[in-house]
Amino acid sequence: EGVGGSACPVRGGGRRLAASWAAPHTRTLPPFPQAHLRLSGVGFEVQEQADSGTSPSGELPALELQGEVAPGKGAGDIVRRLDEAALGGALGALDLDARLSPEQQADLAAFQALVGASLAEATLWITWGDVEAYTRHTRAAYSSRLPAPLSYLVPRGQRKQVLRDLERRGSDSAAGALRLAARAYQALDAKLAAGGGARYFFGDRPSSLDAAVLAHVLFHRTAPVSPQALREELGKYPHLVKYCDRLATEVFN
Numbered sequence: 001e002g003v004g005g006s007a008c009p010v011r012g013g014g015r016r017l018a019a020s021w022a023a024p025h026t027r028t029l030p031p032f033p034q035a036h037l038r039l040s041g042v043g044f045e046v047q048e049q050a051d052s053g054t055s056p057s058g059e060l061p062a063l064e065l066q067g068e069v070a071p072g073k074g075a076g077d078i079v080r081r082l083d084e085a086a087l088g089g090a091l092g093a094l095d096l097d098a099r100l101s102p103e104q105q106a107d108l109a110a111f112q113a114l115v116g117a118s119l120a121e122a123t124l125w126i127t128w129g130d131v132e133a134y135t136r137h138t139r140a141a142y143s144s145r146l147p148a149p150l151s152y153l154v155p156r157g158q159r160k161q162v163l164r165d166l167e168r169r170g171s172d173s174a175a176g177a178l179r180l181a182a183r184a185y186q187a188l189d190a191k192l193a194a195g196g197g198a199r200y201f202f203g204d205r206p207s208s209l210d211a212a213v214l215a216h217v218l219f220h221r222t223a224p225v226s227p228q229a230l231r232e233e234l235g236k237y238p239h240l241v242k243y244c245d246r247l248a249t250e251v252f253n
Contacts, residue, residue, distance in 0.1 A: 035211035118184035119216040125177035128162040133225040189237035217244045
């Protein structure tokens with residue numbers, strides 16, 4: 001479900017729904033906040049929860065910083081809360097974008113929009129839209145951790161909501177998801193190629209773009225819900241594949 005909050009002896013912490021690579025959160029990907037935290041170098045602890053009823057906030061994922069549970073829903077809100085904590089001095093290393101120049105900030109905004117409009121949409125489709133992948137992996141991952149009848153009702157309800165959202169945005173087909181992902185892969189691969197061997201998208205320091213791209217591309221590359229066509233398309237972009245494999249080893253070991 002992404003990272004959430006927990007009391008722990010380190011500087012930041014989180015609770016998440018016990019999930020798997022087969023079943024990311026309906027809005028974003030589990031590794032995104034974790035990648036953000038790991039790339040910042042800040043210590044944290046993740047506690048997996050069977051359901052949101054055991055979370056101190058009543059929601060999952062949830063974030064706890066210095067004994068206080070932060071409000072917000074989803075991994076995106078958690079990362080925004082981490083950035084606010086960095087700006088407030090609570091966790092100074094967390095703002096991955098603080099050192100970017102104005103020109104880099106403009107590029108960051110453009111690429112973040114691309115990730116949200118393309119990679120995230122493809123992630124949602126392959127996880128919830130594709131019937132076979134949903135039945136074999138996503139539903140099974142959620143159902144195995146919930147009692148009846150929630151094991152049936154929860155994933156079914158989440159799928160209906162995601163499909164409605166995808167249809168409203170015109171992203172409700174396998175061909176459309178592949179097309180969106182390919183557009184993002186091409187742009188990100190070109191950005192990396194133009195970097196002249198830089199370790200990250202904006203030089204020798206990671207940014208929030210690195211966290212987001214790693215989360216989605218690693219999921220597309222390794223998750224059981226990811227279709228062969230998507231993996232083959234990703235394989236056409238060697239700079240992006242090499243970058244993802246290197247960073248995945250460094251961040252998630």
